[in-house]
Amino acid sequence: MDNLELPKETYKSIYKTMLRIRMVEEKIAELYPEQEMRCPVHLCIGQEAVAAGVCANLSRNDYVMSGHRSHGHYLAKGGDLKAMMAELYGKATGCCQGKGGSMHLVDLSAGFLGATPIVASTIPIAVGVAFGSMMRGQQRVTVIFFGDAAVEEGVFHESINFAVLKRLPVIFVCENNLYSVYSPLSVRQPEGREIVELAKGHGVESYQGDGNDVTQVYKMAEKAIRRARQGGGPTFLEFKTYRWREHCGPYYDNDLGYRTESEFQEWKQRCPIENLKKNLLRDDILCNQDIEDMASELEAEIEDAIIFAKESPFPEEQHLLEHIYAP
Template sequence: MSSPHEMAPRATMMQTVVGPDERLALLTAMIRVRRIEERIAKEYPRGQMRCPVHLSIGQEAAAVGACAVLRRHDKITSTHRCHAHYLAKGGDLQAMIAELHGRASGCCGGRGGSMHLFDDDAGVVASVPIVGGNVPLGVGLALAAKQRRDGSVAAVFFGDGALEEGVVHESANLAATLRLPVVFVLENNLYSVYTRLEQRQPPRSMSRFADAHGMPAMEIDGNDVLSVRGAMLHAVTRARRGDGPSLLVAHTYRQLEHCGPADDDHLGYRPAGELSRWAARCPIQRLCNEMLEHDEIDESALDTIEATIAREIDEAFVAALAAPFPAAHTIAEAIHA
């Protein structure tokens, strides 16, 4: 590790016992998110997706591990980098791919693009590209859940850059004061666009943020889906019990450029060797190797998973490209609404 931020001293091992069926489900979900984003990256240069795309290749374990313990009626809010969260929570793939293509069948009617994914049925309430902007929305959802006494929880995904936004602290303060059922899931990928963490924050553990608001924090290896799931289970159980919010700090790494489909290592803002070191800690390869070693999966089962996912992705792209664009008057109505 080259940085004190990459894995803070309070990092916690939070793995709990997970049976083979659930491990397979976690692996499949991560592969699915990865293949969908790889396909977006491959198709993007063709110019059919006219919105910015922020891919989370390398960060799949945080989304999949956290959403694995959420129920369908639990809510999440996400950021500009929302594909993995949306998919892991059960958001509809066809509506997502259509949205990226600006089509009327997209989840925002083709008017939002990649940074505004939502799916009410799946509990993906909002994705907000204003950094930190989704955090108070998640706290509001937790307040609603508490007032309705419906037993649901809210999970808020945000990045290390959002920790520098005042509204995130105001949100945490309110959530802690009202003991709201919310889990703050901070994905520390070390960068806000091109600016590294050390240039933006003092050398302290990010979990100190939780100390300031009197809530518990867990720092975890965000590339270990089982650790993320274990920590999230702990936090969600606590929230459902009425014991209030928690913070999870998942240390992970963005492998591609901040915005767009390409590799950007040549730009020189990452220290030499950092990208390859993190790529070697691929969350998918890690669980897959473990399952292969324990004979929980074999190559032919992996081939079947890949084929099923590939078919689903093909269908989503074919459907998106065949779908109509929104009528001009619906766009004007949305703007003037």
């Protein structure tokens, strides 16, 4: 979709969100070989439009949860960058005081309620958050992000069944990036059956869109979130997209042979950030100088966060046995 239908300010903010996620993750990829970030990292480079487009519709009071590939969701929801970087470095100043790492991000003040790396496992928890919010009479929407493999888990179906049963204000966002680690969809799901159709079988409003087109993502999420706020119940959104780098780690891995270089190049042509940038320049929403300024501002912020993370202290031994039980 080349037509820029959203307000200019919305586009500026969404573009910045996407660029910020991209630049943070590229910085992680650059520094990861130093072996100071000693935890698995799952980068979402190439998939930024889904996080940015969905979260642009949420307020701070709304909730977001995610799985193993959660950096983008955390940042798009307003998660603190310094706390995230410190967490990746295992520091006491991290968002989990070093006990979580990249796979367990949280920022309660931003409404990012947590990410955990067991496929589909946060889906029922997000449904429960929506259920609890409803029981407490709170007007909040909960968004749960997950990948294409999550719909192969029984708990996904159990969760969506309950969400429909109780008309819960929860949005299921499936980022279909075609692969689960190295396994393509073709070895995991029957050919010709779209994930969105599977969701429809549960009686939930379900839509499929281009996950690399942020306008489309934004508009579909906007409609779903409005419905949820008005008591219309859950919506399932499937966005097709593509992860550029390896499943886990900082590198490209097209040499492994589980996917082709041409497939990767094709998706790279559809880079959500480059495409939006082109259109923003074309429509004079941003000029080259604006974009350069934005990039250098982000670079400085990221640099600060890295320095903060590197200079922060590690947790002391006394914290090992702390927080086993809540008081």
